[in-house]
């Protein structure tokens with residue numbers, strides 16, 4: 001596979017590593033999200049370095065999906081700010097003042113981010129190939145030939161070049177999820193968000209999706225935030241684990257430390273419950 005399949009991903013971190021003072025790829029500051037009286041994200045701060053892999057775990061309803069959704073700008077913030085690639089996603093400077101970003105600004109900065117959801121949300125009336133070329137043609141202005149070339153490289157990477165003309169209904173859940181990953185990568189994001197991408201899959205199909213994510217991690221310097229219930233995968237793959245509780249990061253640590261000696265009682269209780277269930 002070509003190293004430049006997803007080019008420019010590694011530039012920020014590069015071979016020289018993270019120089020002191022480097023801006024994080026993703027920065028949350030005081031991020032708050034409320035639905036009515038319910039505070040789902042509570043003045044959250046989080047920095048993710050370029051190329052870093054962060055696993056987000058925690059109980060149901062603790063705000064994990066909301067964190068990814070506000071980063072993808074699918075939901076507006078109630079307060080706080082988010083920067084991506086050293087630039088504000090949520091705000092822009094106008095006449096010397098910071099104001100909420102307009103649509104064009106949001107679209108430009110958000111184009112650095114790709115997301116894959118738990119439910120395989122491919123366009124059902126489009127083939128695997130068409131799903132993968134649509135956005136690059138529409139939003140990046142690629143010619144059909146360019147988009148097809150890019151899509152076929154990505155479909156090959158996820159092991160589905162031979163399924164290019166299949167519709168989602170003709171693919172297994174694991175295959176659909178791999179197309180969804182190829183489709184997100186076709187926009188050449190620097191940051192990939194994965195929200196429980198294996199939760200709806202049979203166990204034997206999980207492995208093929210996790211293998212694709214492993215390859216992405218090994219071969220490209222993508223920054224990744226992944227919500228997962230797969231503790232084994234988080235332990236092996238992530239650089240850092242963040243444990244969510246009530247819209248805050250209660251505890252974060254490198255996986256080895258997190259899984260062997262969690263500090264908080266709530267974290268210990270969660271890990272015990274997960275182990276008992278598996």
Ligand SMILES: Nc1ncnc2c1ncn2[C@@H]1O[C@H](COP(=O)(O)OP(=O)(O)O)[C@@H](O)[C@H]1O
Nearest residue numbers: 035038040058059060061062063064065066067
């Ligand atoms: N659109 C919405 N309207 C109202 N409440 C919501 C909405 N989306 C999420 N919530 C609530 O926010 C909380 C956090 O949800 P979510 O981020 O999906 O949690 P998690 O992914 O950790 O399970 C839950 O209590 C959920 O019911």
Ligand SMILES: [Mg+2]
Nearest residue numbers: 064065066227
């Ligand atoms: Mg969720």
